[in-house]
Amino acid sequence: MDACHIKKIVIVGGGAAGWITAGLIAARARAANRADIAVNVIEAPDIPIVGVGEGTWPTMRNTLRTMGIAESDFVRTCNVSFKQGSKFCRWRRDDPADFYYHPFDPPQGSDDGDVASFWLARGGDRSFSQAMCAQETLCEAGLAPKGLTSPDYAGFANYGYHLDAGAFSVFLRQHCVDRLGVNHIADTVTGVVPGKNGYIDAVETKGSGTLAGDLFVDCTGFRALLLGQHYGVGLISKSDVLFPDTALAVQVPYEGGAAVQSATVATAQPAGWIWDVSLSSRRGVGHVYSSRYMDEAAATDCIRNYLGMDETRFAELPVRKLAIGSGYRETFWTHNCVAVGLSAGFLEPLEASALMLIETSANMIADSIMCPGGTVAQTASLFNDSLHRIWEHIIEFLKLHYCLSEREEPFWRDNRAEASLPPALAADLRRWQHSVPGQDGSGAEGLVFPPASFQYVLYGMGRRIPVGAKQLAPELEAFGLQQMDTVSRTAARLQAMLPDNRTLLDALNDV
8 A cells, every 4th residue: 555545543542642643634734735635533432531640841732733723722721831851859869958940942953063061170069951051940949931912822931731631631632623623522432443464444343433544553551452462463571671650649629829830840769769840730640660679558658758747647648550561563563554552662751751741642643644655565664764763762761760879778789780771772881981971972862852861861860971171162161151151141131020839820711
């Protein structure tokens, strides 16, 4: 089958994966005047939404804009707050004073010079993220990334979102059906109708009969009804690299007009870490841990202690237990079936890559449909190669957070073991003993985490190289001092003009 013959897309499963995929394909088809492309979503009415992925990357702004969604509507409907990055507490040492940021803005001047080498030699006692990016100051002050009169999707600092995953899926469904012409079929898929050469001709449903298509997108979550069950494509486990396999999640009401954090807060624990996501009307808090190193009772105590609650008060919060073992499919696209979302795999929620992977996959599928360059088999091969590199790249970046820790609990000691490191990361770490990510050809340019992200984590976790022993070139020293001064002036200017997150959200929600 030629890729140019893909005109009827059948997406099995809704949720964020199904509706983001449907929305991007439908919106891009409309923009390209491709009225011949039909997008259908079959969504089982009796399967609850998993509801993971309450944090996004800045990429979500372009995704929503492409779909024609007004940011103000999205904010009001999906319990949204603004996210400017992640704050990592106690990851290097179990010390209340230990923290660093991975902000969404790159280091000041990093496109024009080697600011990392300057900071290593002259940064003094300020962390890399504090010295070279104004965003840490904004987050520590609880400030929003945009003003009260900023247009949709515009801000003074780069940002993504915290959102209510369940409300988000419902919001996307309504928009896709009402505005983008996506055909929504509330039904349950009961079987697959095989065609020639291993392709799928159609799916059978409980109440709507047989539904044919040219491309079938598996968004059925962990069940992987099409790719996993029909085609038998297995999972590649990454539990030997990323140890956490369980999460306990709670929703915590605000008390009064509590502040809304402008970053996801990740606080290290003896056998994992706790996420703290501030939405506009509640917090989402969860303990990600490895059951090899901690049992559920101890893990529950960790999250209760983090919240500062006694047992009676904590018992009022329903606790959800989630299996989060990391891994991905051996193949994402086979024949005319491609998996997106949890059907494709899952990585623990550190750095909130789940929704970004959905966006990336959906755009790559849309690219294949709008700009076909060969057969479906050739398209699938390119898709699989690209996605495997992206998944491995993310795994390497997540592991970087763990393997540099100086904490002495068994979980953290074992994360430092050479045997648990991906070979590419082990090679990079050896190189980064004498060089800077991005300045030595490393850092995985062109993938989802740029060299600056590796710098933020590497230096936030205390890794240093002996640049300070060398004499900086005068032009680099002058350039670096200028960038640090720009950061200080920018931070002061934005502090004087930006509202705090709570004030902005109340205004957007007409509170």
